[in-house]
Amino acid sequence: MKHKFSFDKNNYPDPLSILILLSGVFSAILASPKWSMSIFAWIAPACFLYYVRVEPVKRKFLWALFAFFIMHVASSYEVAPFPIPVLVIMALIESLKTLVLYGVDKWISSKYRGFAATLFFPATAVTLEYMNSLIGGGVWWSIANSQFGFPWLIQLSSITGVWGISFLIYWFASVLIWSIQNRSQRSSIKKGVLVYGSILFATLVFGAVRYNMNSLKGNQSVKIAGISVPLFDFLENLYRDYSGKSITIEPKTSISSGVLQEVNRAQIPFIESADTLKFKNGYRSMLQLNDSLFSLSKQAANRGAKIILWSEANAFAFRFNEKALISKGKDFAFQNKVYLMMAMAIIDTGRIYFGKKFIENKTVFIGPDGEILNVFHKNNPVPMVENSKPGDGKIPVIQTAFGRISPSICYDADFPTQMRQIGKNKTDILLLPSGDWYSISPFHTRMAIFRGIENGTAVVRQASGGLSVASDYRGRVSASLDFYKEGTKLWFADVEVGHVATLYSKIGNLVACMCIVFTISILGLNSFSWIRRKFVRD
CATH class of the missing domain: 1.10.1760 (Arp2/3 complex 21 kDa subunit ARPC3)
Known part of the structure; x- marks a missing residue:
């Protein structure tokens, strides 16, 4: 029926x-x-x-x-x-x-x-x-x-x-x-x-x-330069060494795209072996990437920048390259009399397995005398994405000729409870090297600006793959650079130095x-x- x-x-x-x-x-x-x-x-x-x-x-x-x-x-x-x-x-x-x-x-x-x-x-x-x-x-x-x-x-x-x-x-x-x-x-x-x-x-x-x-009207200001060097050439050469085929990565490619998943297949053997002969084009591009960061930093110093900031993990090096890379940064800061915040990814070679932390995502902050003032490790690696060991949860304050400066890295600024440290410690300028992708820009940058409003501090966020900005304690943006616009990823901002006390930095998450x-x-x-x-x- x-x-x-x-x-x-x-x-x-x-x-x-x-x-x-x-x-x-x-x-x-x-x-x-x-x-x-x-x-x-x-x-x-x-x-x-x-x-x-x-x-x-x-x-x-x-x-x-x-x-x-x-x-x-x-x-x-x-x-x-x-x-x-x-x-x-x-x-x-x-x-x-x-x-x-x-x-x-x-x-x-x-x-x-x-x-x-x-x-x-x-x-x-x-x-x-x-x-x-x-x-x-x-x-x-x-x-x-x-x-x-x-x-x-x-x-x-x-x-x-x-x-x-x-x-x-x-x-x-x-x-x-x-x-x-x-x-x-x-x-x-x-x-x-x-x-x-x-x-x-x-x-x-x-x-x-x-x-x-403007509670900081009349205060000293400092010229800060932000720098990003795109990684596309490095990744494309790495894939060519791995597969013998060419691939093109569009700047606005989705983070979950098949193209990037395919490129990731090339990164694994490169990281595991550090074979600079098999991956000669990729390795050469990696060295050129780091050289480009210093070349742009030199342009920034020549144009009057006193603080130079790289985007998150923009410098890329194996552990055996690390000492030379940092030494080059120290020499650069000393010769140009600038503060240099090098944001780098240091890779430990060897077999990759689930849960292994083989990336050191950090900043090295160097003073005009060529001495290292601080080494900071990212406190909050992105879950299931970043294979890096988290930092100790602390956000340092470094006294400089241009006020009290604190470093953090990208995703760290998504955690307001942790970021309250910059309010408690009366940070004047938060330097925030970051790495985004097209679908979250400019949203992620704007999220970081909230941390400046909450804690009464200026925020300078240098982002590859997103919007770089300098904002004051009110969230007013004084300068910015869109990564997706044509041209060199070098920009400048005159940032007022000073801290404004906020109630949030005292009462925290009371509400x-x-x-x-x-x-x-x-x-x-x-x-x-x-x-x-x-x-x-x-």
């Missing part, structure tokens, strides 16, 4: 529900790192909240989970530097977290109707963001990062860190949906909207004043901790009440 397929429209969301859910998905994608459109970060949570709280949909959370999964995959593709299977697994995990966030909000919001109930969703969302920052990834996925286009708003991070910005965005969504749900109670809505609006207005007034007042306590308290009280009622009923 044949069974006819029957379509029951009651099992599927109505068009309005689909529209609201898809609006949230598209808004979240447009606010994500690849596009980083600030306004859409305010729209996405509101759409999801309305869908979960208000829309009468069967299998509501199953549809929501599917939508969240699509959202996370689309937001992460070519952004996260992981293979597709890993990216899919991570997207599923993040989707489940997002589902829990909106699920517990649905549960709590059904029990409370007052304006105070609007605080639960933002507190829970910030709690989730903060916990994610501790267990991996830093603040990469914090919604606050999308707000760089609103310079007055982001000044709030000098008080609360990014957590205050995230709280305001999520709170906006909660207040909006609460107002819709309680639209018959106009008096209560007016009071609630007035409270939120007053806090947002006060935040923007504070931000406007801070952003437009995030308050959100955690509030969330746990509300969930605990309601869970206890539910268990007690169930016990009495049974």
